[in-house]
Amino acid sequence: MIREYTAPSVRRRKSRVRWTIHLFPIPALIIYGLFVLYPILAALSYSFFEWKGMARGDFIGFQNFVTLFTTEPYGSMFWNAFKHNVLYFVVQMIVMNGLAFFLAFIIYQKIKGAEFFKAAFFLPRLLSVIVVGFLWKLILNPNFGTLNVILEKLGLETLQKAWLGDPNTALIAIILVNCWFGLGFGVLIFLAGFQGIPSELVEAAKLDGAKGFTLLRTIYLPLMVPSIMIMGILTFIQSFEAFELVYAMQGSMGEPYYSTDTLAVFFYRLAFGSSTASGATAIGLGSALATVLFLFILVCTTLFLRFTNKKNVQM
Amino acid sequence: MRQKSKWLLLLLLLLVVGLVGCNTNEKITTSTTPDNEEKSKTEEVSLTIGSWRTEDVAKYEKVIALFNAQHPEIHVSFNPTKNTEYNTVLNTALQAGEGPDIFHLRPYAAGLKLAEAGYVEKINSLNGLNVFPEEALQASRDDQGNQYGVPINLSSTQFFYNKKIFKDNNLEIPTTWDEFIALNDQLLEKGITPIAMGTKEGWLLSLLHGIVGPAVYEGNDFYQAVLAGEKDFTDPKFIESIQVMNDLKKYFPVNSEGLGMDDIRTLFALEDAAMFPLGSWEIPVVLEMNPDLDLGYFPIPSKESNTTVTTWVDGSFAINANSKNKEAAKVFLEFLTTKEFGDLFVKEFSMISAIPGITSDDALLNAISHSTANEATPYMWVTNFTGGDPTTKSLLESELQGMYLGQVTPEEVATKVQENAKTWFTPFQK
Numbered sequence: 001m002i003r004e005y006t007a008p009s010v011r012r013r014k015s016r017v018r019w020t021i022h023l024f025p026i027p028a029l030i031i032y033g034l035f036v037l038y039p040i041l042a043a044l045s046y047s048f049f050e051w052k053g054m055a056r057g058d059f060i061g062f063q064n065f066v067t068l069f070t071t072e073p074y075g076s077m078f079w080n081a082f083k084h085n086v087l088y089f090v091v092q093m094i095v096m097n098g099l100a101f102f103l104a105f106i107i108y109q110k111i112k113g114a115e116f117f118k119a120a121f122f123l124p125r126l127l128s129v130i131v132v133g134f135l136w137k138l139i140l141n142p143n144f145g146t147l148n149v150i151l152e153k154l155g156l157e158t159l160q161k162a163w164l165g166d167p168n169t170a171l172i173a174i175i176l177v178n179c180w181f182g183l184g185f186g187v188l189i190f191l192a193g194f195q196g197i198p199s200e201l202v203e204a205a206k207l208d209g210a211k212g213f214t215l216l217r218t219i220y221l222p223l224m225v226p227s228i229m230i231m232g233i234l235t236f237i238q239s240f241e242a243f244e245l246v247y248a249m250q251g252s253m254g255e256p257y258y259s260t261d262t263l264a265v266f267f268y269r270l271a272f273g274s275s276t277a278s279g280a281t282a283i284g285l286g287s288a289l290a291t292v293l294f295l296f297i298l299v300c301t302t303l304f305l306r307f308t309n310k311k312n313v314q315m
Numbered sequence: 316m317r318q319k320s321k322w323l324l325l326l327l328l329l330l331v332v333g334l335v336g337c338n339t340n341e342k343i344t345t346s347t348t349p350d351n352e353e354k355s356k357t358e359e360v361s362l363t364i365g366s367w368r369t370e371d372v373a374k375y376e377k378v379i380a381l382f383n384a385q386h387p388e389i390h391v392s393f394n395p396t397k398n399t400e401y402n403t404v405l406n407t408a409l410q411a412g413e414g415p416d417i418f419h420l421r422p423y424a425a426g427l428k429l430a431e432a433g434y435v436e437k438i439n440s441l442n443g444l445n446v447f448p449e450e451a452l453q454a455s456r457d458d459q460g461n462q463y464g465v466p467i468n469l470s471s472t473q474f475f476y477n478k479k480i481f482k483d484n485n486l487e488i489p490t491t492w493d494e495f496i497a498l499n500d501q502l503l504e505k506g507i508t509p510i511a512m513g514t515k516e517g518w519l520l521s522l523l524h525g526i527v528g529p530a531v532y533e534g535n536d537f538y539q540a541v542l543a544g545e546k547d548f549t550d551p552k553f554i555e556s557i558q559v560m561n562d563l564k565k566y567f568p569v570n571s572e573g574l575g576m577d578d579i580r581t582l583f584a585l586e587d588a589a590m591f592p593l594g595s596w597e598i599p600v601v602l603e604m605n606p607d608l609d610l611g612y613f614p615i616p617s618k619e620s621n622t623t624v625t626t627w628v629d630g631s632f633a634i635n636a637n638s639k640n641k642e643a644a645k646v647f648l649e650f651l652t653t654k655e656f657g658d659l660f661v662k663e664f665s666m667i668s669a670i671p672g673i674t675s676d677d678a679l680l681n682a683i684s685h686s687t688a689n690e691a692t693p694y695m696w697v698t699n700f701t702g703g704d705p706t707t708k709s710l711l712e713s714e715l716q717g718m719y720l721g722q723v724t725p726e727e728v729a730t731k732v733q734e735n736a737k738t739w740f741t742p743f744q745k
Binding site for chain 1: 402403513514568572574704717
């Protein structure tokens with residue numbers, strides 16, 4: 001590269017410009033600090049205090065964290081909810097992202113009505129989660145819900161269930177509703193990924209005789225790794241923050257019998273009191289849980305990103 | 316590049332230090348704003364009321380109109396929040412030193428927690444409080460005897476029944492426990508769902524236990540013994556009451572584990588079930604769904620043939636300790652103790668007034684109101700067991716749900732409830 005000659009005065013002005021340029025992020029940083037950093041730090045600080053209802057008591061160090069993990073019923077509630085979050089993640093990764101990948105691949109093949117399908121898959125995403133929860137609650141209602149009525153019409157009465165009342169099916173039902181809800185977003189991300197693959201590569205591979213599954217495995221899949229990783233991270237964060245749909249469909253107690261409890265619902269119950277049980281709150285414990293959850297997501301996401309970056313370099 | 320990140324870091328640090336600095340100035344204790352604004356009688360004042368009764372806006376407008384007939388200088392506006400969000404909204408506002416001048420106080424421990432935190436004004440010397448019976452005042456009175464709220468309405472839970480279904484099948488109101496069980500069996504034989512109840516929502520379970528439990532352990536005797544610390548939840552009678560809850564499941568609708576409040580209300584209102592164990596507040600809702608429903612109620616007969624309905628104070632009105640218009644708020648609260656308000660309340664709200672001796676034109680409500688005065692047992696889970704973390708009440712709810720799903724036995728439910736109560740309920744710690 002040829003370096004241009006610049007006069008000293010110009011250089012000085014440039015450096016002043018460089019200096020003042022750092023002031024421009026301040027408004028954004030203030031907003032970020034006020035609405036993101038401050039609440040996080042506040043929650044962190046709350047978790048080190050004793051709380052009597054809404055009034056802050058003495059500084060008690062890590063006592064809230066110790067209580068959260070060692071005192072019953074909090075300890076078992078935490079791990080119970082944690083397991084549900086893991087299941088949430090696994091099922092969403094396999095069912096939602098798997099299906100989204102598959103559908104995106106089909107749409108990418110330039111089938112007829114691709115635009116229509118893209119919009120159709122994305123449509124549920126435009127509904128509010130509360131509406132989604134309400135609709136599916138109706139569909140899954142044991143005595144007059146559509147699902148059980150269809151099963152009856154098909155002569156499959158034996159399969160009828162109180163889907164949301166049976167602890168064996170309630171959580172998985174909610175996760176699948178969430179998959180239905182989030183499918184369109186995955187399709188869009190994957191479709192963008194497919195469309196970003198240089199067509200020369202695909203053509204070259206085809207000329208070499210690759211087709212069908214081989215083409216998918218050797219060309220598409222490796223080049224789709226960035227998209228898959230992005231969806232993985234987003235799904236991970238969303239799974240561990242899962243709250244709205246559970247709350248909309250089962251309330252804040254993770255009913256029935258904690259079988260749909262997630263960490264965020266557990267947090268809500270601790271910090272704000274359950275909506276039905278007269279609103280007793282444990283802000284210290286709630287803040288401790290929020291801190292643990294935040295650190296867990298932060299650490300996992302960072303590791304995940306590290307891993308992805310390395311992968312990208314390899315490519 | 317390196318310099319840029321240094322700058323960013325510095326800015327960030329400044330921001331954080333600044334914010335943390337702000338935080339240390341924040342106090343979450345009672346503010347003691349001196350009442351320096353002397354208000355003359357004629358000066359106009361505006362009051363706001365916070366509540367969880369979004370469905371009562373039109374009714375409260377009538378209350379306010381009646382109040383303004385006496386006190387035109389005080390403008391009152393009723394600003395309710397959705398029931399399930401009320402606690403959060405109110406708590407957050409109070410914490411910030413704001414909130415409505417007057418607010419609907421949750422009964423018993425939940426409301427007293429706010430008082431303990433210093434957000435609620437003491438109203439020990441309020442005129443008119445003496446009209447209320449002790450039990451009603453206790454709903455918003457702390458251990459030191461400070462009064463924080465004016466009780467508004469009593470709630471009562473009992474079995475409602477469909478008079479037509481009973482008549483068509485020649486069934487009578489049960490007067491003994493055995494008759495009650497026989498009644499259920501007869502209905503079941505005839506293919507009618509005896510009891511509209513679902514186990515999907517925990518609060519329905521503690522509510523059902525509040526009705527059925529006293530019939531098994533002889534309500535008031537056991538309650539007094541529990542308060543005195545003489546008996547606890549390991550008592551065989553209490554375990555039996557949980558067992559009875561489990562036994563009643565066969566009288567619930569199909570798929571009862573998946574049914575919630577809306578489902579069971581619909582079942583009963585559309586005459587698909589004969590009985591509906593729920594609260595007095597459901598009367599107008601059920602009748603709105605089906606105006607032709609011939610609705611009756613009966614107090615549950617106990618094993619020793621006593622009869623009980625389960626009652627508690629459902630809400631009180633209290634004054635925000637940070638309100639700038641405390642004097643005007645007190646005038647409004649005094650109005651809530653008058654007979655004029657009581658009469659309007661039962662007429663407009665179809666609820667049981669906490670002021671004794673108020674009657675309405677509604678025969679059913681009057682009868683229930685009479686029962687609450689003569690054969691009441693307290694709804695123990697609400698009146699005394701909303702303490703603990705999680706509260707004993709909500710633990711009972713989850714464990715009963717577990718029992719209905721076959722995951723815990725009645726004995727285990729009782730043990731867990733006892734273990735929880737023991738951690739905070741002082742009579743059990745003796």
